[in-house]
Amino acid sequence: xxxxxxxxxxxxxxxxxxxxxxxxxxxxxxxxxxxxxxxxxxxxxxxxxxxxxxxxxxxxxxxxxxxxxxxxxxxxxxxxxxxxxxxxxxxxxxxxxxxxxxxxxxxxxxxxxxxxxxxxxxxxxxxxxxxxxxxxxxxxxxxxxxxxxxxxxxxxxxxxxxxxxxxxxxxxxxxxxxxxxxxxxxxxxxxxxxxxxxxxxxxxxxxxxxxxxxxxxxxxxxxxxxxxxxxxxxxxxxxxxxxxxxxxxxxxxxxxxxxxxxxxxxxxxxxxxxxxxxxxxxxxxxxxxxxxx
Amino acid sequence: xxxxxxxxxxxxxxxxxxxxxxxxxxxxxxxxxxxxxxxxxxxxxxxxxxxxxxxxxxxxxxxxxxxxxxxxxxxxxxxxxxxxxxxxxxxxxxxxxxxxxxxxxxxxxxxxxxxxxxxxxxxxxxxxxxxxxxxxxxxxxxxxxxxxxxxxxxxxxxxxxxxxxxxxxxxxxxxxxxxxxxxxxxxxxxxxxxxxxxxxxxxxxxxxxxxxxxxxxxxxxxxxxxxxxxxxxxxxxxxxxxxxxxxxxxxxxxxxxxxxxxxxxxxxxxxxxxxxxxxxxxxxxxxxxxxxxxxxxxxxxxxxxxxxxxxxxxxxxxxxxxxxxxxxxxxxxx
Numbered sequence: 001x002x003x004x005x006x007x008x009x010x011x012x013x014x015x016x017x018x019x020x021x022x023x024x025x026x027x028x029x030x031x032x033x034x035x036x037x038x039x040x041x042x043x044x045x046x047x048x049x050x051x052x053x054x055x056x057x058x059x060x061x062x063x064x065x066x067x068x069x070x071x072x073x074x075x076x077x078x079x080x081x082x083x084x085x086x087x088x089x090x091x092x093x094x095x096x097x098x099x100x101x102x103x104x105x106x107x108x109x110x111x112x113x114x115x116x117x118x119x120x121x122x123x124x125x126x127x128x129x130x131x132x133x134x135x136x137x138x139x140x141x142x143x144x145x146x147x148x149x150x151x152x153x154x155x156x157x158x159x160x161x162x163x164x165x166x167x168x169x170x171x172x173x174x175x176x177x178x179x180x181x182x183x184x185x186x187x188x189x190x191x192x193x194x195x196x197x198x199x200x201x202x203x204x205x206x207x208x209x210x211x212x213x214x215x216x217x218x219x220x221x222x223x224x225x226x227x228x229x230x231x232x233x234x235x236x237x238x239x240x241x242x243x244x245x246x247x248x249x250x251x252x253x254x255x256x257x258x259x260x261x262x263x264x265x266x267x268x269x270x271x272x273x274x275x276x277x278x279x280x281x282x283x284x285x286x287x288x289x290x291x292x293x
Numbered sequence: 294x295x296x297x298x299x300x301x302x303x304x305x306x307x308x309x310x311x312x313x314x315x316x317x318x319x320x321x322x323x324x325x326x327x328x329x330x331x332x333x334x335x336x337x338x339x340x341x342x343x344x345x346x347x348x349x350x351x352x353x354x355x356x357x358x359x360x361x362x363x364x365x366x367x368x369x370x371x372x373x374x375x376x377x378x379x380x381x382x383x384x385x386x387x388x389x390x391x392x393x394x395x396x397x398x399x400x401x402x403x404x405x406x407x408x409x410x411x412x413x414x415x416x417x418x419x420x421x422x423x424x425x426x427x428x429x430x431x432x433x434x435x436x437x438x439x440x441x442x443x444x445x446x447x448x449x450x451x452x453x454x455x456x457x458x459x460x461x462x463x464x465x466x467x468x469x470x471x472x473x474x475x476x477x478x479x480x481x482x483x484x485x486x487x488x489x490x491x492x493x494x495x496x497x498x499x500x501x502x503x504x505x506x507x508x509x510x511x512x513x514x515x516x517x518x519x520x521x522x523x524x525x526x527x528x529x530x531x532x533x534x535x536x537x538x539x540x541x542x543x544x545x546x547x548x549x550x551x552x553x554x555x556x557x558x559x560x561x562x563x564x565x566x567x568x569x570x571x572x573x574x575x576x577x578x579x580x581x582x583x584x585x586x587x588x589x590x591x592x593x594x595x596x597x598x599x600x601x602x603x604x605x606x607x608x609x610x611x612x613x614x615x616x617x618x619x620x621x622x623x624x625x626x627x
Contacts, residue, residue: 175624178590179549183330207583207620208590210546214514248542255513255543285542285576289510289569 140177230283346566475512510540565618
């Protein structure tokens with residue numbers, strides 16, 4: 001592997017401090033400048049469920065779109081999709097689960113029902129020529145069901161891919177996964193979806209993220225989701241960390257001689273900016289080490 | 294030598310070539326990278342919290358607390374627990390109570406309690422206090438050696454020779470450490486060939502095992518693989534251990550790489566005790582809990598009961614009045 005794409009997840013959604021639109025816009029602009037090829041901008045879910053995302057339109061219109069950078073947005077259903085397109089979205093993402101219980105608790109319907117909802121979004125997106133990215137959550141474990149079978153993950157990934165998603169991001173939602181489980185899960189999914197269309201979205205709740213990402217890379221994956229400063233705690237484990245920090249991922253990739261196009265210093269600048277705005281400490285160890293306190 | 298540049302052909306032997314142009318090694322050698330599918334069945338964890346961990350904590354820890362920590366760790370299934378250090382209390386105040394600690398702990402029959410002995414004097418004091426395992430601490434970087442233990446690498450080796458020879462007579466096994474194996478806070482990059490030299494020396498002197506330390510945690514899976522590739526070309530991999538610091542969050546990925554390259558001994562510190570003295574506010578040792586979690590998840594045996602390690606970690610963090618550095622402990626408590 002010699003080139004890996006780092007996708008920036010906008011996980012401000014899980015931060016408890018409400019952040020004004022200008023701050024979100026500035027952050028996204030800084031991340032674009034840092035060289036990230038994909039920056040997830042916002043989410044078109046109902047603000048009733050996620051108040052942090054109420055300013056979705058303002059953010060979409062306010063960001064400075066850098067040439068060559070994609071700004072996908074989450075669209076859980078047709079309504080959200082239409083609002084997103086109206087606000088200028090050029091790429092969307094849909095979120096499935098590999099666990100029935102998680103699907104019911106998280107989006108109030110079964111996995112099958114959610115896939116049917118997504119079909120509607122897919123049809124509209126195809127007509128509009130808008131690419132769709134698919135997410136599968138709980139790929140290495142579920143907060144309710146516990147163990148999740150690799151076969152189930154492969155099944156959901158296959159459905160999303162055959163529906164028309166150009167890429168499937170496999171999420172270790174509660175960070176319980178370890179390298180063995182990652183390898184096993186990827187082997188099952190690779191039988192149904194070409195590895196070039198796969199991404200990994202690892203949470204660092206148990207400190208396993210970088211090790212899991214490493215084995216994913218060794219097994220052919222070349223797209224990695226991460227979050228600047230490791231923003232976004234884990235809603236299922238109070239006080240535990242969530243997303244893996246982009247700075248730490250990029251540090252590892254560069255150390256492996258892998259090209260990412262990301263400027264680590266500019267990335268760290270974006271990280272310290274958002275941490276100051278949120279008045280919280282960074283979750284990135286690279287940022288902590290580089291900061292001479 | 295078909296596609297090797299003409300300028301290079303004038304060299305008659307590879308050794309000189311690689312010596313003058315280190316980059317050329319990739320042209321000449323077949324690089325053995327990590328074996329993706331292969332992991333050891335069993336990994337021995339060397340717990341360094343009570344020594345390396347506490348040594349780098351700002352808070353002075355009372356002797357009874359140290360003893361209780363070690364006793365709790367003895368109940369977890371760990372087979373090696375580094376208990377203390379027989380350095381002069383002038384240099385490391387935290388370890389001034391070394392004799393009391395070693396005499397005070399409840400030594401279980403299936404657990405070893407190595408202690409650091411930087412010189413003959415320290416060794417003799419350690420033996421008097423009942424030590425049955427000792428360790429010596431070398432460096433792959435000259436500058437680090439001078440700044441850390443006030444002498445060159447060669448001088449330190451001569452000191453260790455005296456310790457090891459006395460240890461041999463007393464039938465006491467000696468473990469070697471090489472710090473700065475993946476980078477030095479003063480010199481920056483450290484050549485794998487330099488690490489190899491120091492490792493070989495320690496093994497030749499009589500160490501049964503050498504622990505390779507990423508002292509400032511700057512290493513990545515890439516530099517770990519390159520270093521191990523060089524070292525394992527000259528010494529058997531079963532004599533090696535890795536001691537990774539998590540200052541840049543790279544420890545578990547580095548440990549994973551080491552396992553893939555045949556290493557099966559890993560140093561770690563309960564609760565990730567011990568900051569990094571070279572980067573204020575940054576973390577240091579990798580947490581035992583996080584390492585055990587990973588290994589367990591991979592079906593690799595360690596003999597360690599994770600929940601008991603978490604308990605020991607909670608105990609010492611309460612005593613130190615500081616949060617744990619272990620993500621597993623934090624997530625489990627949540």
